[in-house]
Amino acid sequence: MLRFLLFSCLFLGFSILHAQEVELSASEMETLKNNVSATAKQSRTIINTFTQLKHIDFLSNDIESSGDLYFKSPNIIKWSYDKPYKYSVIFKDKKLFINDAGKKSDINLASNKVFKKLNDLIAKSVSGDMMDETQFEMSFFRNNNQYVVKLSPKDQTLKKMFTRIVLSFGSKNYLVSSVKLIEASGDYTLIKFQNESVNKPIPDAVFNH
Amino acid sequence: MRYLIISAVFLLLLGCKVTTVKDFTKSDVTKKDVVSNPYFSNPKVDYVYKADISVYGNDFSGILVLKKITSQKHRMVFTSQFGSTFFDIEFENGSYKINSIVEQLDRKIILNTLINDFSLVVKEEGTVAERFYNKQYNVLKNQDDKRSNYYFYDLSDVRLQKIVNTTKRREKFSIYFKDVSEDLIAKNIRIDHKNIRLTIELNLLKQ
Numbered sequence: 001m002l003r004f005l006l007f008s009c010l011f012l013g014f015s016i017l018h019a020q021e022v023e024l025s026a027s028e029m030e031t032l033k034n035n036v037s038a039t040a041k042q043s044r045t046i047i048n049t050f051t052q053l054k055h056i057d058f059l060s061n062d063i064e065s066s067g068d069l070y071f072k073s074p075n076i077i078k079w080s081y082d083k084p085y086k087y088s089v090i091f092k093d094k095k096l097f098i099n100d101a102g103k104k105s106d107i108n109l110a111s112n113k114v115f116k117k118l119n120d121l122i123a124k125s126v127s128g129d130m131m132d133e134t135q136f137e138m139s140f141f142r143n144n145n146q147y148v149v150k151l152s153p154k155d156q157t158l159k160k161m162f163t164r165i166v167l168s169f170g171s172k173n174y175l176v177s178s179v180k181l182i183e184a185s186g187d188y189t190l191i192k193f194q195n196e197s198v199n200k201p202i203p204d205a206v207f208n209h
Numbered sequence: 210m211r212y213l214i215i216s217a218v219f220l221l222l223l224g225c226k227v228t229t230v231k232d233f234t235k236s237d238v239t240k241k242d243v244v245s246n247p248y249f250s251n252p253k254v255d256y257v258y259k260a261d262i263s264v265y266g267n268d269f270s271g272i273l274v275l276k277k278i279t280s281q282k283h284r285m286v287f288t289s290q291f292g293s294t295f296f297d298i299e300f301e302n303g304s305y306k307i308n309s310i311v312e313q314l315d316r317k318i319i320l321n322t323l324i325n326d327f328s329l330v331v332k333e334e335g336t337v338a339e340r341f342y343n344k345q346y347n348v349l350k351n352q353d354d355k356r357s358n359y360y361f362y363d364l365s366d367v368r369l370q371k372i373v374n375t376t377k378r379r380e381k382f383s384i385y386f387k388d389v390s391e392d393l394i395a396k397n398i399r400i401d402h403k404n405i406r407l408t409i410e411l412n413l414l415k416q
Contacts, residue, residue: 189292
């Protein structure tokens, strides 16, 4: 009896888990797109803490990093990692400024299309402004109190890096709560955001190299 | 006169010989001797390093992961801090398989160098062709086709400190293992090349 109960529970649990992700109707999709786009337009600045997990299938443990993210509209971004080591990148003025544990360097984005695409992708996913049908094939879902958007890049450069990008949005604030970048091998990077604060002033010094 | 020329040629040849174990004393190789490198031999460990690669003044930095995935096979993945993969290579018994590599690194000279370097980094055992010693090191020479690998073991703790890869006449590159923990993980590894401006530095990341 107990075993049966346990089994039912497991089975039920599994079906519920499975049933959690529901595809949105056309009208729900429009509402979501509009709300996300409106939030993105209103978000002049975003400050986030984040944790990042790099999943490589053959490893026993995911590689964990964490830090703070600063975003200033339309496309200045700073990723400031504290763990596993001090590292920051600033996307600004068509350049990528790197501070690798005190060692500074920069990359011209105009001459490096991979980094440019990566920058656009990151800027747009942080602000939520990436519902661009010319760039991605998209499908929309609801999952508990989250909206989930699955994007498959059409762009060849981006496609080589990631076959699919999964964005999750809070169902109330329409802010990005996580970004999952999935590679062709199935390995992925999952970035989860916490403590979003929107439109708080960010001192310019934060974006100094 | 002929004698002079022969001596000169002989001296020249001697002068060109690789200097890796110059001033070391040669000793007999015993049947028990094997070269061994234990630093990537534990299949239970995810070896995760911060990697800094400098090629002719260009710097690449990211996270390098090495793991022994079967008894004969190691897998190595180099990713950016953002998580995109630069390359994914498997090593097995001296051969290799490239699972993926980004265009920028997919050049013969870079690839060959990476493969030569890391094949040696993960190689666990080999036969001993010659043996040398001085006050500090016991040196075992392993012959690998046309190249020689000199394994330097510190006499005080018997730990492998460096491997020097050479042709008959020249040193090509050296691998230094530093700051080795009790469970035989080298926390700092440095690869220096002699004839190209390439260095690779690995620092262990704590999980």
